[in-house]
Amino acid sequence: MSVVTLTMNGRLISARQGESLLQAAREHGIEIPTLCHLDGLEPLGGCRLCLVEVRGSPRPLPACLTQASEGLVVETDTAALVEYRRMIVELLLAERAHTCSVCVRNGRCELQAMAARLGVDHVRFEYRYRLLPLDASHERFTLDHNRCILCRRCVRVCDAVEGAHTWDVCFRGINGRVVSDLDRPWGESTSCTGCGKCVHLCPTGALSRTVDVGDEAARERASLLRILERRAGIREEGA
Amino acid sequence: MNDPPPRLRLATAWLAGCSGCHMSFLDLGERLVELFSEVDLVYGPLVDGKAYPEGVDVALVEGAVATEENRMLLEHIRARTRLLVSFGDCAVTGNVTALRNYYPTEELLAAVYPAAAGCTPAGPELPALLTRVLPLHQIVAVDAFIPGCPPEPDRIWAALSALRHGETVRLGEEQRTFG
Amino acid sequence: MTGTELAVLAEAEDRRRRGGEQRLLVCCGSPCMAAGAESVLSALRGRLAASGMATEPDLVGTGCRGPCSRGPLLTVQRRDETDAIFEHATPELAVAVVDALSRGADLPGEGRLPERFPFLTCQTRIVLANCGLIDPDEMGQYIGAGGYNALARVLHDMSPEEVCAAVSASGLRGRGGAGYPTGLKWQLVRKERRDRRFVIANGDEGDPGAYMDRALMEADPHRILEGMAIAGYAVGAEEGYLYVRGEYPLAARRLGKAIAAAERTGILGSRVLDSRFRFRIFLRMGAGAFVCGEETALLASVMGHRGEPHSRPPYPSRQGLWGCPTLINNVETFANIPAVISMGAEAFAAVGTAASSGTKVFALCGELVNTGLIEVPLGTPLRRIVYDIGGGLPDGREFKAAQTGGPSGGCIPAAQLDVPMDYEALQALGSIMGSGGLIVMGEGSCMVDIARYFMGFCMEESCGKCVPCRAGTFELFRMLDRMANGIARPGDMEDLERLCRMVRETSLCGLGMSAPNPVLSTLRWFRDEYETHLRERRCPAGRCAMNGEAVPCPS
Numbered sequence: 024m025s026v027v028t029l030t031m032n033g034r035l036i037s038a039r040q041g042e043s044l045l046q047a048a049r050e051h052g053i054e055i056p057t058l059c060h061l062d063g064l065e066p067l068g069g070c071r072l073c074l075v076e077v078r079g080s081p082r083p084l085p086a087c088l089t090q091a092s093e094g095l096v097v098e099t100d101t102a103a104l105v106e107y108r109r110m111i112v113e114l115l116l117a118e119r120a121h122t123c124s125v126c127v128r129n130g131r132c133e134l135q136a137m138a139a140r141l142g143v144d145h146v147r148f149e150y151r152y153r154l155l156p157l158d159a160s161h162e163r164f165t166l167d168h169n170r171c172i173l174c175r176r177c178v179r180v181c182d183a184v185e186g187a188h189t190w191d192v193c194f195r196g197i198n199g200r201v202v203s204d205l206d207r208p209w210g211e212s213t214s215c216t217g218c219g220k221c222v223h224l225c226p227t228g229a230l231s232r233t234v235d236v237g238d239e240a241a242r243e244r245a246s247l248l249r250i251l252e253r254r255a256g257i258r259e260e261g262a
Numbered sequence: 263m264n265d266p267p268p269r270l271r272l273a274t275a276w277l278a279g280c281s282g283c284h285m286s287f288l289d290l291g292e293r294l295v296e297l298f299s300e301v302d303l304v305y306g307p308l309v310d311g312k313a314y315p316e317g318v319d320v321a322l323v324e325g326a327v328a329t330e331e332n333r334m335l336l337e338h339i340r341a342r343t344r345l346l347v348s349f350g351d352c353a354v355t356g357n358v359t360a361l362r363n364y365y366p367t368e369e370l371l372a373a374v375y376p377a378a379a380g381c382t383p384a385g386p387e388l389p390a391l392l393t394r395v396l397p398l399h400q401i402v403a404v405d406a407f408i409p410g411c412p413p414e415p416d417r418i419w420a421a422l423s424a425l426r427h428g429e430t431v432r433l434g435e436e437q438r439t440f441g
Numbered sequence: 442m443t444g445t446e447l448a449v450l451a452e453a454e455d456r457r458r459r460g461g462e463q464r465l466l467v468c469c470g471s472p473c474m475a476a477g478a479e480s481v482l483s484a485l486r487g488r489l490a491a492s493g494m495a496t497e498p499d500l501v502g503t504g505c506r507g508p509c510s511r512g513p514l515l516t517v518q519r520r521d522e523t524d525a526i527f528e529h530a531t532p533e534l535a536v537a538v539v540d541a542l543s544r545g546a547d548l549p550g551e552g553r554l555p556e557r558f559p560f561l562t563c564q565t566r567i568v569l570a571n572c573g574l575i576d577p578d579e580m581g582q583y584i585g586a587g588g589y590n591a592l593a594r595v596l597h598d599m600s601p602e603e604v605c606a607a608v609s610a611s612g613l614r615g616r617g618g619a620g621y622p623t624g625l626k627w628q629l630v631r632k633e634r635r636d637r638r639f640v641i642a643n644g645d646e647g648d649p650g651a652y653m654d655r656a657l658m659e660a661d662p663h664r665i666l667e668g669m670a671i672a673g674y675a676v677g678a679e680e681g682y683l684y685v686r687g688e689y690p691l692a693a694r695r696l697g698k699a700i701a702a703a704e705r706t707g708i709l710g711s712r713v714l715d716s717r718f719r720f721r722i723f724l725r726m727g728a729g730a731f732v733c734g735e736e737t738a739l740l741a742s743v744m745g746h747r748g749e750p751h752s753r754p755p756y757p758s759r760q761g762l763w764g765c766p767t768l769i770n771n772v773e774t775f776a777n778i779p780a781v782i783s784m785g786a787e788a789f790a791a792v793g794t795a796a797s798s799g800t801k802v803f804a805l806c807g808e809l810v811n812t813g814l815i816e817v818p819l820g821t822p823l824r825r826i827v828y829d830i831g832g833g834l835p836d837g838r839e840f841k842a843a844q845t846g847g848p849s850g851g852c853i854p855a856a857q858l859d860v861p862m863d864y865e866a867l868q869a870l871g872s873i874m875g876s877g878g879l880i881v882m883g884e885g886s887c888m889v890d891i892a893r894y895f896m897g898f899c900m901e902e903s904c905g906k907c908v909p910c911r912a913g914t915f916e917l918f919r920m921l922d923r924m925a926n927g928i929a930r931p932g933d934m935e936d937l938e939r940l941c942r943m944v945r946e947t948s949l950c951g952l953g954m955s956a957p958n959p960v961l962s963t964l965r966w967f968r969d970e971y972e973t974h975l976r977e978r979r980c981p982a983g984r985c986a987m988n989g990e991a992v993p994c995p996s
Contacts, residue, residue, distance in 0.1 A: 068752040069907050071947045082946050088752045110943050114912035123441025124351055124358060124411035139439040144407040145354050145399055148916050152363040197915045199905035
């Protein structure tokens with residue numbers, strides 16, 4: 024396995040050839056924010072929070088999809104990037120009904136934590152106030168579109184790890200929604216195995232266990248993360 | 263002999279919210295004693311004064327803006343206050359108060375006050391509802407934000423400590439979460 | 442079919458055409474069809490059959506002739522005489538024309554386009570050379586006009602490298618909008634060391650007001666097939682995909698027929714023109730998503746996935762269809778290829794400007810006396826297009842701005858009317874060449890309203906994969922909508938510019954990156970109009986309703 028050297032935030036760091044900038048950064052203690060990426064899932068480049076500035080590139084590049092290569096000069100926290108990231112989180116908060124105080128995932132939500140991390144203490148955009156449906160047809164799980172940020176972790180984990188491909192995205196743009204089985208109620212899905220991987224990986228309160236209230240919402244992510252870790256390793260070897 | 267430094271004039275206000283933020287303020291407990299050794303509380307639900315005075319240094323405003331009355335009071339406060347602080351999630355985001363924005367106001371009134379049990383409250387003594395519940399900063403300029411539902415006493419204390427010393431409010435990461 | 446057979450066929454077709462005394466051409470492009478070309482055609486057919494003329498004129502249903510606002514168009518070609526073109530043709534006129542021809546009398550004098558109609562005479566038609574003059578469903582007519590000669594020449598006289606070199610030397614640049622050098626793209630694909638490569642023609646035209654590609658596909662489908670086959674030979678691909686916008690059923694039907702005819706005669710297939718080159722073309726219909734014009738989204742759509750872009754790199758030239766190197770060009774780019782070969786790279790490069798060679802097809806729309814499809818050398822001044830070809834604005838109205846490049850482009854103000862229409866000059870003005878939509882606006886147009894319209898378009902067409910484009914265009918639209926309704930907030934102007942920058946810098950694909958362009962370009966040239974909307978709550982052009990119900994905001 025060949026090793027490359029690059030500069031990140033003025034520091035020389037080493038990375039494995041083919042590794043993403045996001046991974047390389049993490050291995051050197053530089054945390055680049057992201058809401059859609061999880062090691063072991065196909066990178067999506069959708070949330071745009073992991074954008075970094077790479078010398079020679081006319082515009083910022085997503086760290087999850089940019090491979091580390093020899094001699095790259097990368098900045099991960101410039102003033103412009105920080106402002107873009109804040110605006111992205113504000114846009115997400117304004118897009119759907121992320122009323123944290125009455126959310127099943129309050130206190131353990133990645134969007135909530137990201138807002139705090141990036142210093143978003145208020146939203147400068149107007150909230151959209153558009154009520155979306157809630158699908159509680161599944162016997163154990165609930166899908167609340169009002170909390171969804173369309174990161175598609177559910178779509179990707181269901182397809183690549185569980186192999187069921189129950190989830191996909193329907194409609195487009197601001198009207199996009201994740202749907203099960205060609206837009207059937209989740210409870211009537213014939214492909215869903217009920218494994219719950221999507222629920223474990225959901226960063227917000229969009230997918231939850233129906234019994235979850237308050238502190239019981241802690242999810243059992245550990246074993247799934249181990250699977251994903253192995254997958255990431257295999258993907259990298261294949262690359 | 264020099265005059266003692268002027269004491270900080272603090273006000274609190276309660277717009278459309280549950281007053282939980284004020285309860286949390288009271289939960290400062292013994293720290294209130296320290297606070298009031300150098301701060302005067304000149305207006306708010308916790309004191310007697312009926313009129314919002316001139317020359318207020320800091321106002322903690324709880325709740326969202328849901329009625330004409332809320333709006334008038336907020337503008338009144340803004341004009342008479344040096345530093346206006348959005349106090350709690352309703353003031354910062356609209357929060358639970360703003361959940362009514364997802365439904366037409368008429369439908370909600372009809373559902374909450376069903377025809378059988380009388381009629382929808384109306385009258386000149388009741389403030390008109392705004393078409394939408396809004397967070398404070400969409401109506402007036404806001405100088406600092408204390409998110410939280412309610413903000414825990416430690417957050418309030420951190421913000422007040424900065425304000426008392428004339429510093430910009432900079433809450434730590436764990437102290438600026440919504441919810 | 443061999444090259445020799447092709448030449449024989451061409452000659453026969455040529456003889457047949459020369460033998461005929463007269464030709465009657467009815468434009469059957471979509472605009473003329475909508476205006477009733479079908480009834481004109483059948484009236485002609487019926488009357489001809491009944492007339493019992495000794496040598497019946499050739500009756501041809503052609504593709505787009507150009508001056509679309511004047512359709513249906515009926516052209517009468519007679520030996521040794523200039524063409525007579527009738528505008529707004531009717532079945533009654535058709536009858537009168539046939540009667541005049543059968544009696545040997547003069548044609549009706551009414552309803553004719555002027556003899557030296559500047560709309561037609563000021564053009565340089567290379568790509569549109571056959572448009573409106575041949576029947577798109579008759580491959581013989583394309584061959585008679587010299588079609589497939591370039592392919593034959595390439596296969597027999599040139600190596601793939603030589604073809605790539607010729608395309609490079611011609612200076613041809615991508616006609617889809619970005620203007621990437623075509624030869625360079627071909628060489629990139631050719632260089633990839635893979636067994637399987639693909640060629641894709643992008644016919645997913647979608648800019649509001651633009652219909653160059655539709656007209657081309659409807660009028661001269663074989664030219665596109667020929668260009669694709671030459672590209673396949675040059676880059677080493679054996680399969681081509683023609684991606685046609687779902688809203689273009691007529692174009693798809695004619696292309697489908699063209700592919701079938703070419704395969705039947707061995708022009709496409711396992712031995713192209715009896716050479717050892719194998720090339721097949723498959724038709725793919727879009728499903729109504731503008732974003733599928735973006736090349737990576739188009740790839741996804743061709744492969745049967747949801748039409749969504751992915752991050753580049755890898756570029757399609759390295760990893761395209763099913764991971765194989767893929768050449769994607771616009772259909773107009775491919776339609777230029779036969780001309781590059783038959784004219785020679787040098788002669789082609791002599792047309793247009795040094796950096797932007799060749800011609801460009803524009804769809805002239807908006808407030809103009811003559812609207813329609815035109816082709817002019819790149820670098821032609823905008824003023825010449827608007828006033829000489831377009832005939833200026835009706836009723837002597839003042840020119841205010843021209844919009845180019847659709848939702849990714851911008852507006853060019855009156856002060857810049859002399860701008861040469863080439864890639865760099867337009868970019869310097871904050872617009873882009875785009876695919877060729879050109880919308881002319883007079884003093885009654887409001888620039889905030891225009892920006893709002895295009896932002897609404899991008900919002901509707903955003904796929905939603907990335908946050909800045911999905912939620913950002915929505916938020917930008919809301920801000921513009923507030924301005925147009927007189928309920929903007931004081932900070933909206935700054936917020937608008939800030940968010941425009943952010944969406945441009947952080948979006949995943951071209952749709953989002955360029956979505957703020959109409960706003961930024963109108964802000965650049967017409968900032969005062971925005972200010973008036975914002976501060977005086979008034980629309981100077983009187984277009985915006987300004988009747989929004991104000992959500993309480995700072996008094």
